[in-house]
Amino acid sequence: xxxxxxxxxxxxxxxxxxxxxxxxxxxxxxxxxxxxxxxxxxxxxxxxxxxxxxxxxxxxxxxxxxxxxxxxxxxxxxxxxxxxxxxxxxxxxxxxxxxxxxxxxxxxxxxxxxxxxxxxxxxxxxxxxxxxxxxxxxxxxxxxxxxxxxxxxxxxxxxxxxxxxxxxxxxxxxxxxxxxxxxxxxxxxxxxxxxxxxxxxxxxxxxxxxxxxxxxxxxxxxxxxxxxxxxxxxxxxxxxxxxxxxxxxxxxxxxxxxxxxxxxxxxxxxxxxxxxxxxxxxxxxxxxxxxxxxxxxx
Amino acid sequence: xxxxxxxxxxxxxxxxxxxxxxxxxxxxxxxxxxxxxxxxxxxxxxxxxxxxxxxxxxxxxxxxxxxxxxxxxxxxxxxxxxxxxxxxxxxxxxxxxxxxxxxxxxxxxxxxxxxxxxxxxxxxxxxxxxxxxxxxxxxxxxxxxxxxxxxxxxxxxxxxxxxxxxxxxxxxxxxxxxxxxxxxxxxxxxxxxxxxxxxxxxxxxxxxxxxxxxxxxxxxxxxxxxxxxxxxxxxxxxxxxxxxxxxxxxxxxxxxxxxxxxxxxxxxxxxxxxxxxxxxxxxxxxxxxxxxxxxxxx
Numbered sequence: 001x002x003x004x005x006x007x008x009x010x011x012x013x014x015x016x017x018x019x020x021x022x023x024x025x026x027x028x029x030x031x032x033x034x035x036x037x038x039x040x041x042x043x044x045x046x047x048x049x050x051x052x053x054x055x056x057x058x059x060x061x062x063x064x065x066x067x068x069x070x071x072x073x074x075x076x077x078x079x080x081x082x083x084x085x086x087x088x089x090x091x092x093x094x095x096x097x098x099x100x101x102x103x104x105x106x107x108x109x110x111x112x113x114x115x116x117x118x119x120x121x122x123x124x125x126x127x128x129x130x131x132x133x134x135x136x137x138x139x140x141x142x143x144x145x146x147x148x149x150x151x152x153x154x155x156x157x158x159x160x161x162x163x164x165x166x167x168x169x170x171x172x173x174x175x176x177x178x179x180x181x182x183x184x185x186x187x188x189x190x191x192x193x194x195x196x197x198x199x200x201x202x203x204x205x206x207x208x209x210x211x212x213x214x215x216x217x218x219x220x221x222x223x224x225x226x227x228x229x230x231x232x233x234x235x236x237x238x239x240x241x242x243x244x245x246x247x248x249x250x251x252x253x254x255x256x257x258x259x260x261x262x263x264x265x266x267x268x269x270x271x272x273x274x275x276x277x278x279x280x281x282x283x284x285x286x287x288x289x290x291x292x293x294x295x296x297x298x
Numbered sequence: 299x300x301x302x303x304x305x306x307x308x309x310x311x312x313x314x315x316x317x318x319x320x321x322x323x324x325x326x327x328x329x330x331x332x333x334x335x336x337x338x339x340x341x342x343x344x345x346x347x348x349x350x351x352x353x354x355x356x357x358x359x360x361x362x363x364x365x366x367x368x369x370x371x372x373x374x375x376x377x378x379x380x381x382x383x384x385x386x387x388x389x390x391x392x393x394x395x396x397x398x399x400x401x402x403x404x405x406x407x408x409x410x411x412x413x414x415x416x417x418x419x420x421x422x423x424x425x426x427x428x429x430x431x432x433x434x435x436x437x438x439x440x441x442x443x444x445x446x447x448x449x450x451x452x453x454x455x456x457x458x459x460x461x462x463x464x465x466x467x468x469x470x471x472x473x474x475x476x477x478x479x480x481x482x483x484x485x486x487x488x489x490x491x492x493x494x495x496x497x498x499x500x501x502x503x504x505x506x507x508x509x510x511x512x513x514x515x516x517x518x519x520x521x522x523x524x525x526x527x528x529x530x531x532x533x534x535x536x537x538x539x540x541x542x543x544x545x546x547x548x549x550x551x552x553x554x555x556x557x558x559x560x561x562x563x564x565x566x567x568x569x570x571x572x573x574x575x576x577x578x579x580x581x582x583x584x585x586x587x588x589x590x591x592x593x594x595x596x
Contacts (some may be wrong), residue, residue, distance in 0.1 A: 033408065068412050073387060095577045100494050110334070111589055112485075123508050123509065124508070129399040135507065135508050137504055158504075158507050158508070160500070160504050162500050163495065163496055163497075163498055163500065164495070166494065166495075167494075167495065167496050167500075170491055170494040170495070170496045171491065171496055171500060171501060171504050171505075172489070173490060173494075174487035174488075174490050174491045174496070174501050174504075174505065174510075175487070175504065175505050175508065175510045177483065177490060177507075178483040178484070178486075178487045178505055178510035178512070178515075179489045179509055179510050181479055181480075181482055181483035181486070181556070182479075182480065182483055182510070182512060184479055184556040185475065185476040185479035185480055185483070185486070185556070186476070188475050188476075188479070188552075188554045188556055188557050189472035189473070189475045189476045190472075191552050191553075191554070192468070192472050192475060192543070192546065192547060192550075192554060193469065193472045193473060195547075195550040195551055195552040196398050196464065196465075196468040196471075196546060196550045196552075197461065197462070197464075197465065197468070198460055198461055198465050198468045198469055198472070199461075200461050202458070202461065202465075202469060203469060203472050205458065206433070206435055206456075206458050206469050206472075206473065207469075207472065207473050207476055208458070209433065209456050210421050210422070210433050210456070210473065210513070211421065211473075211477050211513055211517065212473045212476035212477050212480070212513070212514075212516060213479060213510040213512065214476070214511065214513070215508070215509055215510070215511040215512070216509060216510075217476075219509065220536075245490070248490065248494060249490060249493075252490075252493040252494045253493055253588060253589070253590070254486075254489050254490045254493040254494075254588045254590075255489075255584065255587035255588045256486045256584070256588075257483040257492075257559055257563070257584075257587070258479070258486055258488070258556065258559060258560075259486050261307070261555055261556060261559055262556075265555070286553065286554070286555075289553035289555070290551060290552045290553045291551070292551070292552075
């Protein structure tokens with residue numbers, strides 16, 4: 001059984017996840033570029049390391065939870081990276097959201113060193129990370145997946161094996177396509193309704209009772225109606241995910257006109273100062289294009 | 299209480315609706331451009347009329363269920379139309395899907411003749427029409443709505459008063475925006491997944507369990523995975539609804555880039571021979587653009 005865990009990346013997601021591993025009784029060594037989060041977890045029982053390389057030497061499994069692809073590449077392949085310090089039995093689990101292509105290439109580089117690597121991106125946001133109820137989408141060797149299952153269960157709830165290396169990231173990309181377009185659907189339905197004089201509550205009630213229902217509308221529709229955009233999941237992160245999605249579409253030859261439009265309009269949202277708002281703030285882009293507010297009917 | 303009902307338009311939706319009114323004990327007089335459906339309902343107890351004008355003379359309320367705006371205009375405003383034969387107490391209920399602007403103008407023309415008119419488009423398809431479980435979205439005078447409630451209850455289940463004249467059609471338009479974009483979301487997620495090597499079942503399972511869930515994906519996702527596109531609701535009718543949506547957006551000054559793209563790609567679906575397929579066949583347009591099939595991973 002895997003007991004000594006290294007954890008790299010103590011951000012808004014990583015810190016509560018590392019904490020849940022400590023609570024589950026694992027021995028956890030942490031590394032983070034800025035120090036305060038490290039000190040916090042050391043007080044709660046973690047050990048601190050000075051580099052990914054040092055983490056690799058002292059761990060059976062290392063989890064990375066980093067902002068973007070290049071960060072993961074540096075943590076794995078860098079001069080003082082994980083592979084520089086890895087024993088042959090090391091298992092790397094990247095839980096960041098990066099492109100499926102990058103995930104495949106990293107897993108291949110690890111395999112050449114005899115090191116296993118899973119891609120295991122999550123959904124459920126910081127609330128899910130704190131509560132230990134994340135959804136986890138896993139790609140890679142199925143035996144590695146089974147070995148890692150108790151670790152996944154300490155930080156998540158719905159854990160799905162999706163296929164070979166990259167498949168976890170692919171499913172995460174598909175998830176983010178759907179969520180972005182569901183926000184587009186809710187936004188355009190609310191703006192069209194308001195422009196023609198129908199209040200958001202009526203739209204949400206009728207659409208939610210039929211074929212037009214979506215969880216996005218159920219969960220975020222009422223807040224959207226009130227222009228409450230406290231994250232949740234930040235628009236700038238969904239914009240980053242859409243960049244990954246469009247790169248992946250190009251790499252694998254998928255033509256995604258709706259996702260491409262979402263990519264453009266999430267860029268507009270970020271450019272207009274909405275990057276720190278919840279991703280449901282896509283509504284404000286449609287409102288701005290229409291020079292109106294759905295509040296006008298209330 | 300309203301007891302003598304006229305019914306104009308005995309198509310795939312209108313015929314079972316008129317039948318449900320007969321079953322509920324109403325006296326029903328029917329009119330339809332082609333004769334076989336009239337004969338069928340006469341055998342079941344309906345009376346037949348030779349024109350909308352004649353229907354208006356013999357009815358307290360007249361329901362229209364016609365393919366498009368111009369059909370409703372002719373039935374209401376034509377030389378032998380409803381207003382030509384209407385008594386002052388007549389109530390017209392248009393249950394067709396037409397533009398909110400046209401619905402407002404027709405209600406105003408009726409009001410000038412002392413005739414009440416509700417717009418009451420439905421969702422739920424021919425199955426809902428047969429079972430009497432349609433969702434009905436109603437715009438117009440609220441007292442007229444209350445008077446008509448027993449009639450709505452004979453043909454539908456979820457009945458919502460949406461606001462003044464046109465509001466029912468507006469909510470229907472919003473509903474069709476959302477449904478079209480949810481099919482776009484499901485289609486692009488499935489195509490991206492398949493191109494990157496992940497089977498549709500895995501995508502549907504993971505997305506359906508989280509924020510990316512939609513009723514469209516729950517109800518139609520498995521059939522889409524198998525390329526089963528038996529309608530359901532025909533793509534050419536959703537294409538017509540998107541034309542109405544874009545006209546309405548222009549009339550009221552709403553800018554809807556995602557709906558505009560859906561309008562274009564539903565046009566492509568119809569042009570490529572898919573008009574008689576279920577509207578979930580939007581998938582085939584994304585597949586064609588990507589020169590692939592989501593069946594390739596199975």
